[in-house]
Amino acid sequence: MNITRTFEQLLSGIDTLETVGDLSCEISSIEYDSRRVKPGALFVALPGAQVDGSVYIEEAAQRGAAAIVSQSPCALGKSFPYAQVSNARFALARLASAFYDHPAEKLCTVGITGTNGKTTVSFMLRDIFKAAARRSGLIGTVRYEIGNRVLPASRTTPEAPDVQSMLFQMDRSGCDSAVMEVSSHALDQCRVDGIRFNVGIFTNLTQDHLDYHGTLEEYFSVKARLFDQVKDTAVINCDDPCGRRLITEERCRSSVISYGFEEGALVRGRNARNDAAGSSMTVESPWGSAEISLQLIGRFNLYNALAAFAAAASVGIPVDVIRTALAEMENIPGRLESVGTKIKRVYVDYAHTDDALRNVLNALREITPGRLVVVFGCGGNRDLGKRRLMGEVASRLADYSIITTDNSRSESPEKIAADISAGFDSERKYEVCLDRTAAIARGVELIGKKDVLLVAGKGHETVQEIGGTIFPFDDREVVREVL
Numbered sequence: 001m002n003i004t005r006t007f008e009q010l011l012s013g014i015d016t017l018e019t020v021g022d023l024s025c026e027i028s029s030i031e032y033d034s035r036r037v038k039p040g041a042l043f044v045a046l047p048g049a050q051v052d053g054s055v056y057i058e059e060a061a062q063r064g065a066a067a068i069v070s071q072s073p074c075a076l077g078k079s080f081p082y083a084q085v086s087n088a089r090f091a092l093a094r095l096a097s098a099f100y101d102h103p104a105e106k107l108c109t110v111g112i113t114g115t116n117g118k119t120t121v122s123f124m125l126r127d128i129f130k131a132a133a134r135r136s137g138l139i140g141t142v143r144y145e146i147g148n149r150v151l152p153a154s155r156t157t158p159e160a161p162d163v164q165s166m167l168f169q170m171d172r173s174g175c176d177s178a179v180m181e182v183s184s185h186a187l188d189q190c191r192v193d194g195i196r197f198n199v200g201i202f203t204n205l206t207q208d209h210l211d212y213h214g215t216l217e218e219y220f221s222v223k224a225r226l227f228d229q230v231k232d233t234a235v236i237n238c239d240d241p242c243g244r245r246l247i248t249e250e251r252c253r254s255s256v257i258s259y260g261f262e263e264g265a266l267v268r269g270r271n272a273r274n275d276a277a278g279s280s281m282t283v284e285s286p287w288g289s290a291e292i293s294l295q296l297i298g299r300f301n302l303y304n305a306l307a308a309f310a311a312a313a314s315v316g317i318p319v320d321v322i323r324t325a326l327a328e329m330e331n332i333p334g335r336l337e338s339v340g341t342k343i344k345r346v347y348v349d350y351a352h353t354d355d356a357l358r359n360v361l362n363a364l365r366e367i368t369p370g371r372l373v374v375v376f377g378c379g380g381n382r383d384l385g386k387r388r389l390m391g392e393v394a395s396r397l398a399d400y401s402i403i404t405t406d407n408s409r410s411e412s413p414e415k416i417a418a419d420i421s422a423g424f425d426s427e428r429k430y431e432v433c434l435d436r437t438a439a440i441a442r443g444v445e446l447i448g449k450k451d452v453l454l455v456a457g458k459g460h461e462t463v464q465e466i467g468g469t470i471f472p473f474d475d476r477e478v479v480r481e482v483l
C-alpha cells in the first residue's frame, strides 16, 4: 500500500530548530540510510558511531529525496525542503510514527526487555494470545510475524521506520496485539520512541553489551527507560536485583505487577519442578491459582512463564487459557532445543552470556545422570569481560568443555579462546578446537547414553561470521550431520 503525507503533516508533532523550503511537498517513505533512498523519500541523517549521516545528504538528494531532516545545518540551499532538529534519532521515531498514523495506538502492545528471556517470553505470549483468539504480531530476535506473514529477523528491535511499518502492517492485517522484544540498543537509539506500551516486561539484568553501554549501571538505566513509555502495567521480576530497583526506586510510571518465587511477589511461583520432560510450578496470583506445566526445561523458563502469565492476565486473558497455552507450547527455535537421539542427548541453546550459560548448565545438570559436556565460544568485537566469566561458569558447572568459535568477526579466534580459557581453574577441564563443526563432532564423540552435550551460543542462528566473511552455519544441522 502506498502512503503519502506532506512534510508539514509529519513535522506537526516535532520541535524543529529551523525549517526551510516548501513544506507541502509529498513524502512517500522515510529512510535513515542514503543507500535506500528512492524518489519521494524523506532522508533523516543520523549521527552515527562511525560516521555522521549528514555527509550523505547530497547523495540522498541526488537519489531523489524530497526532503531532509538532520541535526546539523543543511547545505542544499534555501529552496530544498529541510528541517533541523536537536535529536535526529528522536525525530526519526516521531516522524515514522506519524507517517504510519501512529499504529501502536491501535494495538495492544507488549514490550519486553531484559538481558535474557525476551524471545522466550515473547513466544509464550504470542501463543497465549493465539489461544485467547487474539491475533498478535511478533517482533524479535528469531523472526517477525505480521498477520500470516513470517519474515526472517535482521535485528532484535529494528530501526523506528521498520518497527512502525511492521506495526502498521499488523493493524492492516487484522492483528489486535503486538508483542515485541525491546533491546537496550533500541532504547538507547530511540527505535521505539513514541510508542506507549500497554504492558512492559523486565525479565532480568546481568552482564552483556558492555562494549556498547560501558558500565552495568548505564546498561540498567537504558533498560529502565522502557518503563517511562509503559501506560498500563509494568511486569517486573522482583527476584532480580535490578528488577527490585525498578520497583523500589519507583522508576515505573504505570501500575506494577511483580513476579518471582520469593515472598512478596504478586504473581508468585511455588514448588518448582524440573525434569527431562519439562518443568512445572504452582502459580498464585490476583487472578487465581494454577498448576502450570511446560514442555520447556529449566527453572529460568518458569520465570519466563511467570512473566508471560502476569502480562497475559493483566490484559484480561483467563488463567485457564494461559495454563493450556503454556502446556501446549513446544520448543522455541534454538532455546534448549533437543536435537539428539535417545543414546546421544544433545541440546542447542542460545546462551551467550555467563548468566544464561549458568542457568542452562544448571537446568541440564538436573537431567544428566552422567557427564555434562559443553561446546561454546564468544563473539568477537563485543563485550570482552564476559569471556572469562563464561569460562568460569563452564569450568564450575560442566564436566568438560570444548572452546570453539562463535562469530569471531574481525578478532583473532585464538585470542578469544585464550580469554575464555583464563576462566578455567584446570587445564584438564577443557580443550580448544576452533573449527566449530569439528568441536561439535568431538563433543558428540565424548558423550555416552547417560551424558548430555550442550552446544551453546548460536541457538537459532544460521550463519557464522569469521574474519569479515559470513558462512552458512546452523548448530542444529551440524549436530544432526555428525550424529
Ligand SMILES: CC(=O)N[C@H]1[C@@H](OP(=O)(O)OP(=O)(O)OC[C@H]2O[C@@H](n3ccc(=O)[nH]c3=O)[C@H](O)[C@@H]2O)O[C@H](CO)[C@@H](O)[C@@H]1O[C@H](C)C(=O)N[C@@H](C)C(=O)N[C@H](CCC(=O)O)C(=O)O
Pocket (backbone or CB within 6 Å): 032, 033, 034, 035, 045, 046, 047, 048, 049, 050, 051, 052, 053, 056, 154, 155, 156, 157, 158, 159, 183, 184, 185, 186, 189, 212
Ligand atoms: C552498534 C549499533 O547499534 N549500531 C547502530 C548504529 O550504527 P552506527 O552508529 O555505527 O552508524 P554509522 O555507520 O556511523 O552510520 C550513521 C548513519 O549513516 C547512515 N549511512 C551510512 C552509510 C551510507 O552510505 N549512507 C548512510 O546514510 C547509516 O545508515 C546511519 O544511519 O546506527 C545504525 C542506524 O541506526 C544501526 O543500523 C546500527 O545497528 C547495527 C547494524 C547493529 O549491529 N546493531 C546491533 C548491535 C543491535 O542493535 N543489536 C540489538 C540486539 C542486541 C542483543 O540483545 O543481542 C538489536 O536490537 O538488534
Ligand SMILES: Nc1ncnc2c1ncn2[C@@H]1O[C@H](COP(=O)(O)OP(=O)(O)OP(=O)(O)O)[C@@H](O)[C@H]1O
Pocket (backbone or CB within 6 Å): 114, 115, 116, 117, 118, 119, 120, 121, 141, 156, 181, 203, 204, 300, 301, 303, 304, 334, 335, 336, 349, 350, 351, 352, 355, 356, 357, 359, 360, 459
Ligand atoms: N529468564 C531467563 N533467565 C536467564 N537465562 C535465560 C532466561 N530465559 C532464557 N535464558 C537463557 O538465555 C538464552 C537466550 O534466551 P532468549 O532468547 O529467550 O533471551 P533474549 O533476551 O531474547 O536473548 P537475546 O537478547 O540475546 O536475543 C536462552 O537460550 C537461555 O540460555
